[in-house]
Amino acid sequence: MDQSKTPYFQALLEYVDAGVIPFHTPGHQQGLGMDRAFREFVGDNICAIDLTPMPGIDDLLQPTESLKEAQELAAEAYGADRTFFLINGSTSGNQCMMMAAVNPGEKIAVPRNSHKSMLGGLVMSGARPIYMQPEVDEELHMDLTVTPQTIARTLEEHPDLVAVYIVNPTYYGITTDIEAIVELVHAAGKLLLVDEAWGPHFHFHPALPISATAAGADLCINSTHKMLSAFSQCAMLHQKGDRVRVDRLKAVLKMLLSTSPNLPMVASLDVARKQMATEGPALLSQTIELAQETRRRLNQIEGLYCFGKEIQGRKGVFDLDPTKIAVTVKALGYTGYEASELLRRRYNIQVELADLFNVVALFTIGTSRDAADRFVAAFEEMARDDRPVDIFAPSGILERRLKKGSYRLPKIAPMRMLPRDAFLADTEFVSFADSRGRICAETISPYPPGIPVISPGEEITGEIIEYLKLELKAGVRIQGPYDDELRKIRVVQASAAGGASLGA
Ligand SMILES: Cc1ncc(COP(=O)(O)O)c(C=O)c1O
Numbered sequence: 292m293d294q295s296k297t298p299y300f301q302a303l304l305e306y307v308d309a310g311v312i313p314f315h316t317p318g319h320q321q322g323l324g325m326d327r328a329f330r331e332f333v334g335d336n337i338c339a340i341d342l343t344p345m346p347g348i349d350d351l352l353q354p355t356e357s358l359k360e361a362q363e364l365a366a367e368a369y370g371a372d373r374t375f376f377l378i379n380g381s382t383s384g385n386q387c388m389m390m391a392a393v394n395p396g397e398k399i400a401v402p403r404n405s406h407k408s409m410l411g412g413l414v415m416s417g418a419r420p421i422y423m424q425p426e427v428d429e430e431l432h433m434d435l436t437v438t439p440q441t442i443a444r445t446l447e448e449h450p451d452l453v454a455v456y457i458v459n460p461t462y463y464g465i466t467t468d469i470e471a472i473v474e475l476v477h478a479a480g481k482l483l484l485v486d487e488a489w490g491p492h493f494h495f496h497p498a499l500p501i502s503a504t505a506a507g508a509d510l511c512i513n514s515t516h517k518m519l520s521a522f523s524q525c526a527m528l529h530q531k532g533d534r535v536r537v538d539r540l541k542a543v544l545k546m547l548l549s550t551s552p553n554l555p556m557v558a559s560l561d562v563a564r565k566q567m568a569t570e571g572p573a574l575l576s577q578t579i580e581l582a583q584e585t586r587r588r589l590n591q592i593e594g595l596y597c598f599g600k601e602i603q604g605r606k607g608v609f610d611l612d613p614t615k616i617a618v619t620v621k622a623l624g625y626t627g628y629e630a631s632e633l634l635r636r637r638y639n640i641q642v643e644l645a646d647l648f649n650v651v652a653l654f655t656i657g658t659s660r661d662a663a664d665r666f667v668a669a670f671e672e673m674a675r676d677d678r679p680v681d682i683f684a685p686s687g688i689l690e691r692r693l694k695k696g697s698y699r700l701p702k703i704a705p706m707r708m709l710p711r712d713a714f715l716a717d718t719e720f721v722s723f724a725d726s727r728g729r730i731c732a733e734t735i736s737p738y739p740p741g742i743p744v745i746s747p748g749e750e751i752t753g754e755i756i757e758y759l760k761l762e763l764k765a766g767v768r769i770q771g772p773y774d775d776e777l778r779k780i781r782v783v784q785a786s787a788a789g790g791a792s793l794g795a
Contacts (some may be wrong), residue, residue, distance in 0.1 A: 292363065294564075295565060296565070297361070297562050297565050298357040299358050300561050302358075303340040303348065303554060303555075304340070307340060317343065317551075321341070322335055322338025325338060341553065341554060341555055343551060343554070344552075351376060351552045352545050361561040362375060364568070368567065369494050370531075371529035371530060373537065375387075376525070376526075376557055376560045377525070377526040377548070378525060378556050379526075379547075380525075381406075381488035381513070381514040382408040383547055383548065384528045385412045386408065386411050387412075387528060388412065388528070389409070389412025389418060389456075390416050390543040390546075391536070391539050391540040391543045392482050392484055392510065392535065393416050393454055394416070395417030397418050398452045399413075399420060399421065399452065399455070400421045400445045400449065400456065401420045401422060402423050402424075402425050402437045402456075402458055403422040403423065404458065404461070405486065406488065407743050407746075407771065409458075409486065410743060410747070413709075413710045414710050417711045418453075419709055420706070421452065423437045423441050423442070424703060425441075425461075425607060426605075431617070431648060432621075432648040433461075433463055433646075433648075434461060435465055435606070436459065436461060436465055438468070438606060439468050439471040439475060443475050446476070452479075452481055454482035455472070455482070456483075456484040457483070457485055459490065459500075460489050460500065461489070462651070463615060463649075464489065464611055464613075465609075465611060469485070469500075469501060469506040469508070469609075470506045473506050482509045482510070482535060483509050484508070484509065485512070486512055487503045487511045487513050488512060488514040488517060489514065489518065490502060491513035491514060491519050492518045492571070492575060492655075493505075494567075495567045498575075499614075503529070504531055508531065509532055512527070512529075513527045513529070515560055518614070518653065519563045519655070519656070520562070520566055521559040521562075522553075522556045525559055574656040577656075578658060579614060581658060582616060585616060585666065588667045589616070589618060589670060592674045594620075594622045594674045595619065595623070596622070597616050597619070598617060599611065615652075616652045617649045618630075618650050618651075619649050620648065620649065626647050626648070627646045627647055627649045631650050632766070634650065637669075638669035638672075640666060640669055701754040701755045701757075701758040702752075705749065706749055707749065707750050708730055710746060711747075712748065713731065714732060714748075717787050718782060718783055720774075720781055720782075721780060723756065726782060730748065731748070731750075732783050733772050733781045735771045737768065737770075743771070744758060759777065
């Protein structure tokens with residue numbers, strides 16, 4: 292196929308060129324009815340191609356023309372058998388994968404450090420999760436990946452598993468040995484589903500970890516908007532081989548995707564694929580080089596550490612995505628949250644993620660050398676002994692906690708009910724501080740990275756209460772609970788929880 296073509300984008304341009312008189316949605320009718328200030332800012336062109344599925348424009352839910360060709364081009368570019376465009380991010384991708392692959396009550400092995408959208412998939416599908424513990428790096432305060440050994444043990448202990456689901460890479464850019472995992476899972480006759488939200492670029496450069504499609508996963512999702520150039524919310528779901536029921540997958544997509552997709556977003560997927568297929572290796576070479584050079588410069592600053600190839604080979608670290616730079620700031624006395632706030636307030640720099648010990652910066656094909664220089668210069672100043680006095684000082688919270696040794700990631704809480712059953716059960720609110728022993732009915736995730744510390748169906752342990760209190764004190768944003776400040780938590784009513792049983 293001709294990868295320089297963008298058939299879907301082209302179809303939208305042809306509609307605009309034809310000067311059709313619109314009596315259809317969206318109501319702003321190519322910008323004419325739109326608030327003027329907004330339209331002037333976003334521009335006429337984006338309004339002109341914000342159309343609706345109709346003859347000549349094709350339909351995301353039933354593609355037969357230009358969109359079918361655009362998805363076929365994407366499948367070829369990614370080495371998949373089929374590719375589906377998604378307009379509600381990898382969040383909808385996770386939900387679709389789960390709904391397509393597992394039935395209520397069927398077992399699926401999942402890492403406990405999955406994104407919260409995987410839990411949404413579990414609630415929707417009614418599947419029974421078998422949680423796998425990823426390796427953990429206590430020094431860096433970071434979850435790593437699930438190893439092939441853990442997968443092999445899980446397959447042995449649960450021969451009735453239907454599928455295995457992994458997150459590869461992690462939010463921090465660490466990958467597992469996915470080829471070994473594909474082999475194990477397929478040898479056992481199970482499906483492998485991969486959340487590759489953070490690796491849409493892997494397929495286009497030999498210096499990056501192997502992609503899920505190249506490794507032979509049955510289903511995988513990419514957040515094209517995260518590391519490539521599509522608009523926010525744009526993602527792709529790739530399918531390969533003959534293990535997945537494609538009719539079921541298509542039915543699920545038709546159920547979960549909007550009937551009114553935003554067409555500039557859909558077109559941006561078509562264009563992002565062309566960009567990678569035609570210029571990806573060259574663009575990514577520059578990005579990788581800039582990221583590696585920046586990592587070297589940051590590592591020369593006393594008090595900072597950015598992990599790199601030297602950790603490869605540790606348990607849970609098979610390969611690394613060099614375009615993500617995690618700067619460990621704990622030796623400066625700052626929490627990652629404090630460093631992130633300082634970067635923003637004083638240096639006008641916004642990072643992707645902060646946690647207790649680290650800030651994470653994404654280097655993408657849009658990162659300029661000037662931006663990288665300013666990032667390094669900011670850290671040079673933050674690390675100086677005689678740093679300006681007006682910058683806020685470390686709160687000391689990290690130091691105190693490190694002394695007390697109470698910074699450990701909490702152990703996985705025992706699962707007392709299926710996520711779906713707990714989510715749908717009768718619930719009540721109790722004080723978070725007094726919730727020990729109760730069954731949680733909501734998902735509580737520091738965001739980013741959006742990995743639940745506790746999720747529906749799990750018992751709230753004392754360790755989890757202490758950990759979340761520490762994260763809240765350190766300034767983390769929490770997503771998921773009904774009560775934003777987590778003074779109260781939604782738990783399963785005692786009467787409903789009393790009979791809770793996970794069965795065999
Ligand atoms: C591992 C992982 N999977 C899925 C998602 C959801 O992706 P999206 O924001 O594209 O819906 C995220 C978001 O951060 C993520 O980190």
